[in-house]
Amino acid sequence: MAKRSLLKRLGISGGTFVVAVPYIWLLLFFAVPFIIVLKISFSDIDLAIPPYKPLIESAGNHLIAIKLNFNNYFFLFTDSLYFSAFLNSIKVAFISTVLCLLVGYPMAYGIARSAPATRNILLLLVVLPFWTSLLLRVYAWIGLLKANGVINNVLQWMGLIDEPLPMLYTQFAMYIGIVYSYLPFMILPLYSNLEKMNWQLLEAAQDLGCRPWQSFYKITLPLSRNGILAGSMLVFIPAVGEFVIPALLGGPNALMIGRILWDEFFSNRAWPVASAVAILLLIVLVPFMMWYQSVQARESAGDGR
Amino acid sequence: MNERRSLFILCCLGFGFAFLYIPILSMVVFSFNASKLVTVWDSAHSPTLKWYAALLDNDEILDAAWISLKVAVINATGASILGMLAGFSLSRFSKFRGRFALNAMTTAPLVMPEVITGLSLLLTFVAMEQLIGWPAGRGLTTITIAHITFSMAFVTVVIQSRLATFDSALEEAAMDLGAHPMKVFFVITLPIIFPAILSGWLLAFTMSWDDLVISSFASGPGSSTLPMVVFSKVRLGVSPEINVLATITIAVVTLMMISVALWMARAARLDKARQ
Amino acid sequence: MSIPATVPLKPAPWKDPSARPYVQLERLTKKFGDFTAVDDISLKIYQGEIFCLLGASGCGKTTLLRMLGGFETPTSGKILIDGEDMAGVPPYQRPVNMMFQSYAIFPHMNVEQNVAFGLKQDGVSKAQIKERVATMLDLVKMGDFARRKPHQLSGGQRQRVALARSLVKRPKLLLLDEPLGALDKKLREHTQFELISLQEKLGVTFVVVTHDQEEAMTLASRIGVMNHGEIVQTGTPSEIYEFPSTKFVADFIGSVNMFEGKLVEDEPNYVRIQSDELGSTIFVNHGISSPPQAVVWAAIRPEKIFMSIARPEGTDNIVQGAVQDIAYLGDLSIFLVKLPTGKVVRVTRPNTSRHSEEITWDQQVYLNWDSTSPVVVTR
Ligand SMILES: Nc1ncnc2c1ncn2[C@@H]1O[C@H](COP(=O)(O)OP(=O)(O)OP(=O)(O)O)[C@@H](O)[C@H]1O
Ligand SMILES: [Mg+2]
Numbered sequence: 001m002a003k004r005s006l007l008k009r010l011g012i013s014g015g016t017f018v019v020a021v022p023y024i025w026l027l028l029f030f031a032v033p034f035i036i037v038l039k040i041s042f043s044d045i046d047l048a049i050p051p052y053k054p055l056i057e058s059a060g061n062h063l064i065a066i067k068l069n070f071n072n073y074f075f076l077f078t079d080s081l082y083f084s085a086f087l088n089s090i091k092v093a094f095i096s097t098v099l100c101l102l103v104g105y106p107m108a109y110g111i112a113r114s115a116p117a118t119r120n121i122l123l124l125l126v127v128l129p130f131w132t133s134l135l136l137r138v139y140a141w142i143g144l145l146k147a148n149g150v151i152n153n154v155l156q157w158m159g160l161i162d163e164p165l166p167m168l169y170t171q172f173a174m175y176i177g178i179v180y181s182y183l184p185f186m187i188l189p190l191y192s193n194l195e196k197m198n199w200q201l202l203e204a205a206q207d208l209g210c211r212p213w214q215s216f217y218k219i220t221l222p223l224s225r226n227g228i229l230a231g232s233m234l235v236f237i238p239a240v241g242e243f244v245i246p247a248l249l250g251g252p253n254a255l256m257i258g259r260i261l262w263d264e265f266f267s268n269r270a271w272p273v274a275s276a277v278a279i280l281l282l283i284v285l286v287p288f289m290m291w292y293q294s295v296q297a298r299e300s301a302g303d304g305r
Numbered sequence: 306m307n308e309r310r311s312l313f314i315l316c317c318l319g320f321g322f323a324f325l326y327i328p329i330l331s332m333v334v335f336s337f338n339a340s341k342l343v344t345v346w347d348s349a350h351s352p353t354l355k356w357y358a359a360l361l362d363n364d365e366i367l368d369a370a371w372i373s374l375k376v377a378v379i380n381a382t383g384a385s386i387l388g389m390l391a392g393f394s395l396s397r398f399s400k401f402r403g404r405f406a407l408n409a410m411t412t413a414p415l416v417m418p419e420v421i422t423g424l425s426l427l428l429t430f431v432a433m434e435q436l437i438g439w440p441a442g443r444g445l446t447t448i449t450i451a452h453i454t455f456s457m458a459f460v461t462v463v464i465q466s467r468l469a470t471f472d473s474a475l476e477e478a479a480m481d482l483g484a485h486p487m488k489v490f491f492v493i494t495l496p497i498i499f500p501a502i503l504s505g506w507l508l509a510f511t512m513s514w515d516d517l518v519i520s521s522f523a524s525g526p527g528s529s530t531l532p533m534v535v536f537s538k539v540r541l542g543v544s545p546e547i548n549v550l551a552t553i554t555i556a557v558v559t560l561m562m563i564s565v566a567l568w569m570a571r572a573a574r575l576d577k578a579r580q
Numbered sequence: 581m582s583i584p585a586t587v588p589l590k591p592a593p594w595k596d597p598s599a600r601p602y603v604q605l606e607r608l609t610k611k612f613g614d615f616t617a618v619d620d621i622s623l624k625i626y627q628g629e630i631f632c633l634l635g636a637s638g639c640g641k642t643t644l645l646r647m648l649g650g651f652e653t654p655t656s657g658k659i660l661i662d663g664e665d666m667a668g669v670p671p672y673q674r675p676v677n678m679m680f681q682s683y684a685i686f687p688h689m690n691v692e693q694n695v696a697f698g699l700k701q702d703g704v705s706k707a708q709i710k711e712r713v714a715t716m717l718d719l720v721k722m723g724d725f726a727r728r729k730p731h732q733l734s735g736g737q738r739q740r741v742a743l744a745r746s747l748v749k750r751p752k753l754l755l756l757d758e759p760l761g762a763l764d765k766k767l768r769e770h771t772q773f774e775l776i777s778l779q780e781k782l783g784v785t786f787v788v789v790t791h792d793q794e795e796a797m798t799l800a801s802r803i804g805v806m807n808h809g810e811i812v813q814t815g816t817p818s819e820i821y822e823f824p825s826t827k828f829v830a831d832f833i834g835s836v837n838m839f840e841g842k843l844v845e846d847e848p849n850y851v852r853i854q855s856d857e858l859g860s861t862i863f864v865n866h867g868i869s870s871p872p873q874a875v876v877w878a879a880i881r882p883e884k885i886f887m888s889i890a891r892p893e894g895t896d897n898i899v900q901g902a903v904q905d906i907a908y909l910g911d912l913s914i915f916l917v918k919l920p921t922g923k924v925v926r927v928t929r930p931n932t933s934r935h936s937e938e939i940t941w942d943q944q945v946y947l948n949w950d951s952t953s954p955v956v957v958t959r
Contacts, residue, residue, distance in 0.1 A: 019401055022391035022457065026410040029454040033425035036432050050431045103324070106317030113314070122318070124566060129325050131507075131558045133515045135532050136551040139539045140328035143335065143344050146543070150331055150344050183325065203651050204684035206671040208698030208749065212311070218697075222688050234416060241418020243518055248539060258420045265424060266521075275428065278421045285418070293412050300469070 034282070041275035042069050051269050072276035082277070085255040086284070092171075092246075092256065093239035096178040097186075100235045101228065103179065104186035108227075109220075111187075112194035123191065130184040138177050138248050145173050145249070174250035178239055186231040193227025193299065194220075226299040233292035237285055257281055329555060336548035343543040356545040360553075363546060365534055373514055373531040376445060380452040381510035387453065388460025388505055389498075395461070396468040414458035423522030426451045430523065443525030451523040452513040459512065460505035467501035468494075500569060507561070592816075593626035594802065600663070602627040602785050603648070603753065608657035610643050617643040619809035620657070630779055630786040632796040635806030636832070641789040642681060644806075645755045648787065649678040661753065677751035681758050681789075683742040685730045691717070691741050692726040698749045716748040719778070735762035740771075747778070756788045760795060772798045793833050797821070805829050827957050830879040837885070837925050839878045846872045851956065853878055859921040863896035865951040870958050877957050882928040884953040887915060887945050898948045901925065903941055915939070917947060 043052045076082045111122045129137060144150045145168040152164040167173055197220065205215035243258035250256065257277065265274040335343055336357075339350035360366060391411055395404070414422065430440055430447050440446045475497075479489045495502075517532040524530065538544050593599035601624035610618040617640045625631045633641045646652040648659060650671035659666040666674060677698070686694050692713055699709045717723045720740040730738060739762050746754060759775070760768045772795060779786055790796050796803050797817045804814045805828075813825045824830035827838065841855030841862065853862040853876060862878045870876060892898060901917040904924060908931075915927045925947060939945060 015398060015401075018390050019394040019398065019403075019407070022387045022394065022411075022461075023403060023407055025387055025454070025457075026391075026407070029426065029429065029450060030410050030414065030422075031406075033429040036428045037421075037425045040428055050435075103317075103321055106314055107321040110314040110318040120566075124562060125322060126325070128559065128562055129329060131511050131562065132329065132555050133532065133535075133551070135515065135517055135535055135539070136332070136547070136554060137328060139535070139543070139547055140332045140551065142539065143543050143548075144328055144331060146344070148342065148345060153344065180324065180328070183321075198682070198684065200680055200682055200684040201686055203649075203671065204678075204680055204686070205697070207649060207651075207676075207678045208745070209672050209701035211670075211672055214701070219686060237416040238418050241420050243420050244536070248536075258418060261420045261424065262518075271428070274424060278424050281418065281421060285416075289413055289416055292416060293409065296412065 037275045037278050040272055041072055041279050043272050044069055044071070045270055045272050050271065052272050069272075072272045073280075075273065076276055076280065081255070082257075082260065085257045085260050086280070088255050089240050089242075089257040090284070092174065092178070093236050093242075096175055096182065096239050097232050097236045099175060099179045100182055100186040101232060104183055104190060104231065105228070108187045108190035108194055111191055112197065113199070119195075126184050126187050126191075134181055135244065137181060138245055141173065141177055141180065141249060142168060145176070168249065169251045171250065171254065174246050174254055177245040177249040178242060181245060182235040182239060185234040189230040189234060190224065190227040193224050193230075197223060226295055229295045230292065230299060233288060233295065237288050237292070240285060241281055329551075332548050332551040333555060336545070336552040338545070338548075341545060343545050343548065356549045360546045360549045366531070366546065366550065369529050369531040369534040372445065372528060376449050376452060376520075376530065377510045377513040379449050380456060380513040381506045383449070383453045384457040384460050384509035385502055385506045388457040388509070389464050389502060391457065391461040392464030392468060393494075396465045397473065411458045411461045414455045415462065417455075419455075419516075419518035422455055423451070423519040426454065426519065427522040443523060444528040447523040447525070448520050448528060448530065451519050452509075452516060455516075455519060456509040456512045459508050460502075463505040463508065464498060464501050467498050471497055500572065504565070507565070511558075592801075593629075594624065599626060601625060601660075602629075602662060603787070604658075604660040606658040606660070608644070608647065608659065609655045610640075610647060610652060611655045616809050618647070618654075621809075621811050623804060623811060623814065625785065625787065627785055628779075628783055629801045630776070630788060630799050632800035632803045633787065633789045633806055634793060634796045634803050634832075635791060637791060639806045640809040641791075641806055642757055645678065645757055645787065645789055648753075649676055649755055650674050651678075675752045676755060677746040677749055677753075678755040679742050679746045679757060679759055681761075683738050685738055685741055685745070687730050690727050690729050691722060691733070694730070694741055695745045695748050698745065702749070712748055716744045719747075720744045736764075736767060739763065747782070747784075750782065751784060753785045753787065756786060758789055758791070760790075760792075768795070769798070775799060797833075805832060807832075823955060824879065824957065826959050827877050827879070830877075830955060830957060834881065835926060836879045836881055839880070839923075841876060841878060843868075843870060843872055843874055843876055846870070850951075853956070857921060857923045858899060859919060859923075860899050861896070862954055863951050864954050864956055868956050868958075870956075874958065878954040879957060880949055880954050882914070882926040883912075885925065885927045885947050885949050887917070887927050887929060887939065887947055889939070889943070889945060891946050892948050894948070897951060898946055899925075900944060900946050903939060903943045903945055906939075906941065915945075917945060 040052055045051060107126070111119055111126070114122060142149070146152075147164040147166070147168070149168070151167065152161070155161045156164065201219050201223075202212075202215045205219050206212065210218065241258040241261075242256060243262050246254045246256040246259050247262075261274050261277045261281070264270045264277060331344075335346075337352035337354070338344075338346055339353045339355065340347035391407065394401070395408060395411070398404070426447075427443075430443060430450075434440060434442070440450075476489050476493055479493050480486065484492070515532060516530075517536050520530045521533055524533065535547060535550070538547060593601075603623075603625040605621055605623040608618060608621045608623075609616065619640075621644065633644065635641055643652060647654050648661075648666075650666065650669060654667075661675065686697065689697065695713045695716060696709050699712060704712070714723065714726075717726055720743055722737065722740050722744060725733065725737060730741070733741065739759065743756075743759060746756075760771055763771060775786070775788075776799060778784075786799075788796075788799055790799075800817055802814060802816055803820050804811045805820065806812070807828050813820060813829045815823075820829060820833055824833060824836075830836050831838065839853075839855040839858045839862065841853040841858070843851055844854045844861070845852035846867070848867045850866065851864050851868055853864070855862055855878065864878070868876070886892070891900075899919055901919040903915055904918045905916040907914040910931070912928050912930045915929065917925045917927055919925060927947065
């Protein structure tokens with residue numbers, strides 16, 4: 001068809017070049033690295049630089065021994081710390097996703113139903129914080145939440161509390177931080193889905209006897225399913241491995257798998273263990289990533305709408 | 306017909322934007338606070354610019370900012386070129402071997418947890434060094450390569466969605482009229498997707514400027530980026546200089562966003578006038 | 581042009597001052613900013629009518645319908661349905677259903693679910709829903725497509741689903757916004773008669789929006805002609821066609837030859853109009869109410885002008901011209917005759933099998949008409 005003939009007319013060599021450059025880059029620095037991580041997750045910890053033993057050793061006389069070592073994985077499964085960190089990460093990511101959805105959906109809906117001129121301004125306001133540094137925005141919450149922080153000061157000044165509430169370094173602070181940082185990732189796909197919505201369908205539903213909330217539940221919600229899924233994936237998947245926010249706002253016992261991986265790597269210099277954690281995390285997340293990709297494909301295909 | 310927002314929705318919008326902006330505004334306000342306690346307003350000596358002066362004296366932060374700036378500019382340029390090629394491939398060539406893989410490799414980094422990307426890149430750099438002796442040690446080069454890898458995915462998405470909304474018939478018409486494919490790309494395609502490339506560049510710049518996790522994995526001694534310095538400071542609690550840094554960042558970003566928005570609005574108006 | 585020849589058995593309700601209107605609009609106005617989409621409309625629609633709103637694109641038909649349905653709040657004025665003021669009554673509580681111009685079929689439900697939607701909302705029992713949906717789908721000939729999703733349907737099929745969906749609730753008043761716009765001519769005529777028979781079967785009051793005057797003629801018990809947000813004339817199809825009250829209506833409904841002129845003789849039982857455009861006088865055998873010497877227009881339908889090679893008898897209402905163009909349309913032919921003044925007159929003639937005289941291009945012909953044929957309008 002038209003597009004294939006374009007490739008032909010571009011001449012194979014030019015087209016191949018265009019495809020090949022990003023392809024090779026990604027292969028080299030995105031795909032191959034996972035194989036290396038997999039390899040190192042099977043090697044022994046060594047007190048050396050780099051701190052692991054090679055998998056392939058020559059055992060004299062041209063014999064090559066491949067030593068696959070499942071110790072790192074056994075270690076992860078025997079120490080309940082890792083298991084509970086995994087569970088906790090998934091729980092935190094899930095709750096954060098739900099909270100993002102609860103805050104983000106009405107906002108995306110409100111923006112989509114605004115007049116076009118207002119819409120662009122509101123959208124700009126949603127993305128603007130995203131362009132300023134994540135680290136600094138998380139830091140802002142430290143100033144708001146700490147014992148003599150803004151919120152406690154205001155509450156005490158109003159006479160609502162006598163003692164400052166312990167908010168910083170709690171689960172609560174961590175959830176606030178995650179929801180705050182990931183909110184734009186929820187709003188944007190939801191908005192781009194809702195923006196395509198035919199609002200006359202809601203009028204038709206009301207005409208057929210639906211109250212406004214019923215028409216929302218029966219029409220808008222099912223039709224925005226792909227937006228909800230895409231937004232949720234964009235929040236959920238990275239949140240599972242989130243490191244910065246739990247490290248800055250969460251308590252010392254906020255066991256998040258991203259933090260564990262960081263500590264194993266930087267503090268314990270246990271690269272093979274960190275690699276094993278990364279591999280397990282990937283195994284958990286890859287199905288979600290594939291789901292996300294299929295949702296994206298469906299959404300851009302229009303889903304028969 | 307579109308302006309239909311119930312009171313509930315308006316409240317949600319108000320609450321949501323308050324949630325997004327109160328932390329940011331609080332940093333701006335307290336950057337002028339004289340007190341070292343940061344969040345306790347010292348009305349006797351505030352507002353003051355003394356922390357702004359202190360920041361300008363802080364060599365650690367300034368050095369890190371210079372490193373971050375260099376990395377961000379190189380990264381944004383590299384990621385824009387690679388992202389443009391990838392986006393063009395995905396939206397203009399409907400079938401080629403490895404299309405699925407390329408699509409997957411440009412989607413996955415969007416959601417991949419940073420710790421995984423960072424770890425895998427570091428291990429690759431180490432392995433490469435053992436194998437071919439390059440890159441020797443970790444520093445600016447490795448940080449930049451790492452940044453390009455994850456931020457080019459975002460540029461690809463931006464370019465791809467722009468190319469999807471503009472008709473390839475335009476390009477084909479030009480080729481029918483006898484233009485060489487390269488010429489068509491530079492004369493027709495590039496000007497049309499230029500705004501997308503620009504926003505892709507800015508996006509890649511910001512992601513690099515902002516990144517902590519991947520930089521931490523990919524950096525070596527003496528190549529601490531700004532977020533790494535900020536992170537180590539913030540771990541110890543609030544600091545007035547960080548508020549100043551935040552305020553400057555916000556001011557620059559806001560100015561940039563506004564000028565880009567105005568520029569785009571003007572371009573759109575010109576476009577309309579031309580039709 | 582087909583004009584239904586139905587003779588009402590009892591006096592038409594709109595002629596009966598004691599009849600109670602089912603829908604009553606009182607000085608209804610809708611403004612969008614400072615643009616007036618519906619301008620001070622007062623109207624009565626009676627039970628069992630098919631009332632057609634006819635007008636050019638953008639004249640405010642949809643807006644009027646949306647106010648009846650409750651989707652647009654009037655800027656001023658009142659809507660009474662069955663004697664009840666509809667102000668503040670939301671769409672889901674009005675005894676009204678609407679078929680939208682864009683159909684608004686729910687894309688995530690199949691045909692059956694779409695049609696069942698309103699019944700489910702009313703809490704009708706499952707067995708009943710099944711039965712009524714099936715009957716309705718058969719009625720609109722969509723029974724075989726019950727399981728299809730909307731994007732698997734053609735435009736005409738979607739239209740019929742939308743119709744079924746709004747009819748299945750058996751509303752007292754059904755609002756149809758260009759219900760047949762997407763159908764081809766044949767299917768459209770077929771559906772028009774089906775709509776009429778549906779209406780007779782179900783006794784629903786229809787308000788139908790259309791910009792197709794032929795459709796209005798076929799369907800309507802009465803037509804309201806709209807222009808720039810106002811209703812310029814209401815009446816039965818034949819009233820509107822035979823006695824248009826303004827130049828706009830005469831021009832809009834069917835084709836017409838319009839001659840501008842001055843009243844030169846103004847008697848109670850006849851008038852004579854001097855028309856420079858025609859290059860002659862027009863004699864009309866009834867009086868009109870207009871000041872003498874006023875500028876008026878005489879509208880004469882093309883099928884009411886006779887054409888002959890020989891000069892007909894009499895002195896009034898005769899002009900001569902040359903045939904400029906002939907269009908053969910099957911059942912009739914259209915002749916364009918150029919007068920010495922330069923004005924082109926449109927004349928139609930049925931193609932009966934053996935015509936007395938063959939008229940060809942460039943032939944000099946005489947045109948004449950009865951003194952009852954011209955309709956004189958003053959604005
Ligand atoms: N929400 C709105 N805001 C502003 N103007 C509107 C709005 N809705 C309709 N209009 C204007 O009101 C006028 C009447 O519109 P309406 O939709 O009633 O026309 P219509 O008679 O149904 O035309 P058509 O035959 O094309 O459907 C149009 O000029 C339209 O631009
Ligand atoms: Mg309309």
